[in-house]
Amino acid sequence: MTQHEEWVFLNGHVVPAEEATVSVFDAGFTHAAGLFETLRAYRGRVMRLDDHVERLATSAATLGLQIPVDKDLIRRGVDDVLQVNNLSDARLRIVLTPGGVPRPGKEGETSAPPTLLITAGVVRAYPPELYKSGMRVCICPYKQNRLDPLAGHKTLAYLSRLMAMKEAADRRCNESLWFTTENRLAEGSVCNVFVVHEKTILTPPLDTPVLPGTVRKAVIELARENELALEEKPIDIETLLAAKEVFLTGSVLEIMPVTSIEKHQVGEGLPGETTQRLSTLYRELVARECGG
DSSP states (O other), rough: OOOOOOOEETTTTTEEEGOOOTTTBBHHHHOOOOOEEEEETTEEEEETTTHHHHHHHHHHHTTOOOOOOOOOHHHHHHHHHHHHOSSSSSEEEEEEEOBOOOTOOOOOOOOOOEEEEEEEEEOOOOOHHHHOOEEEEEEEEEEEEETTTTTSOOBOOHHHHHHHHHHHHTTOSSEEEEEETOOOEESSSEEEEEETTTTTEEEETTTTTOOOHHHHHHHHHHHHHHTEEEOOOOOOOOHHHSSSEEEETTTTTTEEEEEEETTOOOOOOOHHHHHHHHHHHHHHHHHHOOOO
């Protein structure tokens, strides 16, 4: 292969990023109709790849998107972009759309096949000091609606999340916690959320609705395997502010302690014992599943 700065996997082929193109009539571009996944690779192996692929398939079926999820093709694409970009520890992104959509006045036009794009780049890790001292987060000014058919799915209609993150940054916060229209804690803009209330770890149930995060799932498994009390139950603002610990989870984020919610200090203002223990257990899990 000739030398290029970056290669991507597009519709079954590895191509230079600067030469990769999709149709201007692609449903992902015209209607934000599509799904994406953000993944983390350690030592050349993606953490919980099967969970990510399964989530794609579930969302595609639930939302009625005409996207066949070819699991073997996705796995090959992931391996290819890591290899051709010479990456071991990486942040990957999978994008799936239904492809081109029929247009008015174009009766009989054959729709283009679905679009599959996989990219990989160097991990832009969060600053190490955040894991030591904890994040400051704010309450999102927007609401999550359980009647929204896109809620709980990772779709390309992501502008509201980006707006929330910008608003948080303007307030010198690192994340924004979303509540539902029923005033129940849901999730962060790009992560799931857990609180430690009294002696129990709490996280909002999936039907809140929240995204079924892969790290969220792993943390629940780890807590139960290590006999840490955990419940999936609704959380209101009073419970959140009374929590001894709060932490966020995500593929790139991993497990991030929260020590401040706007002007409110969480617990002692330092990462708590449960958060630190789960962080250690998660690192050990990554080492087991991705080599270490």
